[in-house]
Amino acid sequence: MNLAKNLIQELMPRCEGCGKPSPSFLCTSCLSIERSKSSFYFGPVLRNSWDQAHISFDYDSKVIQNWLWRIKEKSQAERLQDLKFEHLPPNMLECSYDAIVAFPGDPTRSSRRLFDVADYLGRRLAKLLGQNFFSGAFVRRAFLGTLKDFGVNERRAFITKLVSLRSGFLPSGRLLLVDDVMTSGASLEWGAQLLKTRANRVDVYVLARKFISK
Ligand SMILES: [Zn+2]
Numbered sequence: 001m002n003l004a005k006n007l008i009q010e011l012m013p014r015c016e017g018c019g020k021p022s023p024s025f026l027c028t029s030c031l032s033i034e035r036s037k038s039s040f041y042f043g044p045v046l047r048n049s050w051d052q053a054h055i056s057f058d059y060d061s062k063v064i065q066n067w068l069w070r071i072k073e074k075s076q077a078e079r080l081q082d083l084k085f086e087h088l089p090p091n092m093l094e095c096s097y098d099a100i101v102a103f104p105g106d107p108t109r110s111s112r113r114l115f116d117v118a119d120y121l122g123r124r125l126a127k128l129l130g131q132n133f134f135s136g137a138f139v140r141r142a143f144l145g146t147l148k149d150f151g152v153n154e155r156r157a158f159i160t161k162l163v164s165l166r167s168g169f170l171p172s173g174r175l176l177l178v179d180d181v182m183t184s185g186a187s188l189e190w191g192a193q194l195l196k197t198r199a200n201r202v203d204v205y206v207l208a209r210k211f212i213s214k
Helices: 003-009 029-042 062-070 077-082 109-111 117-129 150-162 186-195
Strands: 052-058 098-101 138-140 164-165 173-182 199-209
Touching: 029 052, 029 062, 062 164, 062 173, 062 199, 077 117, 098 117, 109 117, 117 173, 150 164, 150 186, 164 186, 173 186, 186 199
Parallel strands: 052 199, 098 173, 173 199
Antiparallel strands: 138 164
């Protein structure tokens, strides 16, 4: 009896924050903690190339980092199902898009991981919002090194050489460009710039934003 009870408890989904059984990866109280940490990011993040940025979480949160680590380093694509409607920034729910597109990750990494994180995220988001996902909007060349050691300006220059718009890309109007993490924002800026050649409005969405001190 106790064994069965323990087993059931073991199999129940748990909150990433406090470890208590919870249907969502963050229980109600942990979600409000994460939200208060990231409340700074909920407002519009304006850049020249995109119209508005929507951000769910603060990347500096250990809970969020752990969740992303499982998805990216442990190739647990199914953990993206943890993302629920209540994790989306409220101002994003008021928007509707002609298409949701994903900024592509490095092809070498994606094939090692067996999925592209942003692509899966875009599909998940499209399902949550009941909107269209357009797959393969961009073409990205493989790069065997790492962009991690690059400064912001180097990244910015380099990414333009790696990523281009696919020639058969058709959507226009209002587009939502998604990626998992925003650090310098260089990738998303380039992606939005490319989309702006077709679309009249481009918003971006990321799961988490990394705060970089200058
Ligand atoms: Zn919790």
